[in-house]
Amino acid sequence: MDLAAIGSLIGSLKTATDIAKFIRESDVSIEKAETKLKLAELISALADAKIEAAEVQQAILDRDELIRLLKAEAKLQADLVWKQPRYVLANAQGEEESYCQNCYDSEKKLSRLHTDERGYFECRVCKQSYKTNERKSSDSEKLRQANAARRNGSWMSR
Incomplete structure (x- = not known):
């Protein structure tokens, strides 16, 4: 997992946060359709963030497994x-x-x-x-x- 993916995850979370703030701050005069559109965008942004978070988590697990294997190999080499x-x-x-x-x-x-x-x-x-x-x-x-x-x-x- 590279820095671009982590940056993308942070960007998705920022977008979701901005949409959530907009919905919270919208007043009664906004049409229901616009609110529903923003709500759909929020759900989409949250789904994207969840997928990217899962990818980051998998990359961390893969890295941890590689570290474990390398440590075991180094211990074997020493012993x-x-x-x-x-x-x-x-x-x-x-x-x-x-x-x-x-x-x-x-x-x-x-x-x-x-x-x-x-x-x-x-x-x-x-x-x-x-x-x-x-x-x-x-x-x-x-x-x-x-x-x-x-x-x-x-x-x-x-």
Whole structure:
């Protein structure tokens, strides 16, 4: 809603007020027809003012909703923490919940990650999987040990 609409609302209310004053100040000598015409103009001006007031009220409600959404988004931005390889947000009990980096960065959607509690995370929405650096190191070490054990226990060394 812009200033022109608010100005128009104020203008309609002024017109209605002026017509109401005219009717109040008219004396008995004015013909009934002229009085009825002014009364019709008053009703029309009041209807216009009511419509414009409703538009102003709707614009205020829309603005308030936008402010609420922006505040919620700003709070989420402040509370959401990056902990490689995921986003973390504290729940009502203060426990950290993990969210998908891909879903949030691409669509601003919080998709909860499923975890094995050992550094592996999987998003059931985008099917992306993540490992912490510690898990990557652990998996690499296990693979290296398995390969070494296979080489040491091969048929050639028997």
